[in-house]
Amino acid sequence: MSDRERLLEMATAECTEGLATGESEELRSLLSRQSDLKADEFALAAAALELAMVPHREALPQEIRSRILRTARQSVTGALTENAETAQSGAPSKSNWLPWAIAAGALLFAVLSWWPPQRGPRLPDAATERSQLVRSADDLMDLTWTATQDPSAESASGDVVWSPSRQAGFMRFQGLEVNDPSQSQYQLWIFDSTRDQRYPVDGGVFDIDHAGQTIVPIRARLPVGDAVMFAVTVEKPGGVVVSSRERIVVIAQRDG
Amino acid sequence: MRKESDVSILERISARDPGAVEQCLDLYGRLVWSIAKRLLPETLVEDVVQEVFVDIWRSASRFDPGRSSEKTFVAMIARRRVIDRLRRTEKRPATEPLDEVRIPPDDLHLSVETNVDASLAARVLKQLRPKQRDVIQMSIYQGMSHSEIAAKTGLPLGTVKTYILRGLQQVRDLMLSRTGGEEVAP
Numbered sequence: 001m002s003d004r005e006r007l008l009e010m011a012t013a014e015c016t017e018g019l020a021t022g023e024s025e026e027l028r029s030l031l032s033r034q035s036d037l038k039a040d041e042f043a044l045a046a047a048a049l050e051l052a053m054v055p056h057r058e059a060l061p062q063e064i065r066s067r068i069l070r071t072a073r074q075s076v077t078g079a080l081t082e083n084a085e086t087a088q089s090g091a092p093s094k095s096n097w098l099p100w101a102i103a104a105g106a107l108l109f110a111v112l113s114w115w116p117p118q119r120g121p122r123l124p125d126a127a128t129e130r131s132q133l134v135r136s137a138d139d140l141m142d143l144t145w146t147a148t149q150d151p152s153a154e155s156a157s158g159d160v161v162w163s164p165s166r167q168a169g170f171m172r173f174q175g176l177e178v179n180d181p182s183q184s185q186y187q188l189w190i191f192d193s194t195r196d197q198r199y200p201v202d203g204g205v206f207d208i209d210h211a212g213q214t215i216v217p218i219r220a221r222l223p224v225g226d227a228v229m230f231a232v233t234v235e236k237p238g239g240v241v242v243s244s245r246e247r248i249v250v251i252a253q254r255d256g
Numbered sequence: 257m258r259k260e261s262d263v264s265i266l267e268r269i270s271a272r273d274p275g276a277v278e279q280c281l282d283l284y285g286r287l288v289w290s291i292a293k294r295l296l297p298e299t300l301v302e303d304v305v306q307e308v309f310v311d312i313w314r315s316a317s318r319f320d321p322g323r324s325s326e327k328t329f330v331a332m333i334a335r336r337r338v339i340d341r342l343r344r345t346e347k348r349p350a351t352e353p354l355d356e357v358r359i360p361p362d363d364l365h366l367s368v369e370t371n372v373d374a375s376l377a378a379r380v381l382k383q384l385r386p387k388q389r390d391v392i393q394m395s396i397y398q399g400m401s402h403s404e405i406a407a408k409t410g411l412p413l414g415t416v417k418t419y420i421l422r423g424l425q426q427v428r429d430l431m432l433s434r435t436g437g438e439e440v441a442p
Contacts, residue, residue, distance in 0.1 A: 047332035
């Protein structure tokens with residue numbers, strides 16, 4: 001199969017049935033090597049077909065609309081949703097508060113990503129954002145990962161940077177084992193000295209899709225008062241509310 | 257100076273206009289919810305809808321009215337996130353049999369949103385052979401994988417892929433040849 005045939009096949013698959021892990025990068029590489037098919041052209045065509053075929057009559061439930069709006073507004077003003085905090089002060093239940101805590105963290109990160117204002121057509125990538133944070137945050141914590149005996153961490157190294165004032169940070173990995181997201185995902189936990197240590201703050205779920213250096217933004221679901229340790233575990237797809245800590249792969253601990 | 261009505265929602269989101277978030281939900285909530293609910297298991301719908309809106313807000317600056325309408329762009333973002341999640345889940349929602357959802361070609365204009373891209377796509381669908389139109393409908397509407405479509409129709413997998421590819425190419429070519437990206441007034 002020629003590169004062009006492969007490109008057309010993958011561009012078609014991307015917007016209809018999805019791509020397997022690693023294929024997205026292959027598609028990007030193929031797109032960059034030829035000029036007559038731009039990224040998203042087929043995806044826009046598929047979207048137009050969607051709009052042609054499907055009435056889309058079912059309204060977004062008001063409760064969900066209100067949650068998205070409330071979380072977005074609070075994120076813009078810098079205050080995280082009260083719901084996530086209130087919900088976690090009781091017995092956490094994944095069906096009740098986790099989706100909204102995830103939304104709060106994700107939306108806050110989306111808003112933080114808007115600073116400084118975007119000048120070009122592309123959003124900065126994680127490496128650029130990490131560099132910006134490192135340059136500009138004067139309370140930056142920079143910790144080195146220590147690998148455990150877990151098989152996924154055999155060749156793992158890297159660091160984690162975190163700014164308490166910005167509530168933002170990035171993990172950097174080299175050699176952490178590639179995961180199959182349909183089988184397991186990595187999850188970050190932030191141990192906060194101001195909170196019950198049994199319940200570290202969920203820092204987000206992520207994947208490693210290649211063996212080289214990977215930079216992952218930290219998406220803390222709740223405010224982190226005083227981060228003393230960061231730990232990455234292996235969990236089921238989608239992550240968990242409370243980790244069993246059976247598979248801790250790397251740890252980064254603050255001195256003192 | 258451009259009036260607010262001339263500035264798209266996505267442009268205003270890029271400019272961090274806080275009022276634009278609510279309008280985005282008003283304009284596109286139905287679209288995003290419908291796509292997610294149709295293609296995903298119920299337990300995933302709410303989470304993915306949230307993720308889609310985050311994707312929309314983060315991608316807003318990439319919207320190019322020269323390439324598509326705003327609604328088409330939003331539908332693309334929603335479909336991408338939903339398809340990605342659908343691929344990672346083993347459970348698929350039960351979709352109605354094709355016989356119950358197949359839209360007769362003459363009725364396509366009745367289901368078309370007031371959107372120039374959708375009008376172009378409807379034009380392409382109308383002139384396709386029934387078998388190819390069915391394959392595209394199974395892929396786009398029912399979210400079936402190419403292998404599933406091949407198994408269901410008895411068509412070779414290569415034929416399924418070709419049918420879908422050609423359909424996308426025809427729609428794409430029409431979209432590239434259109435000017436502007438304005439919505440068709442009701």
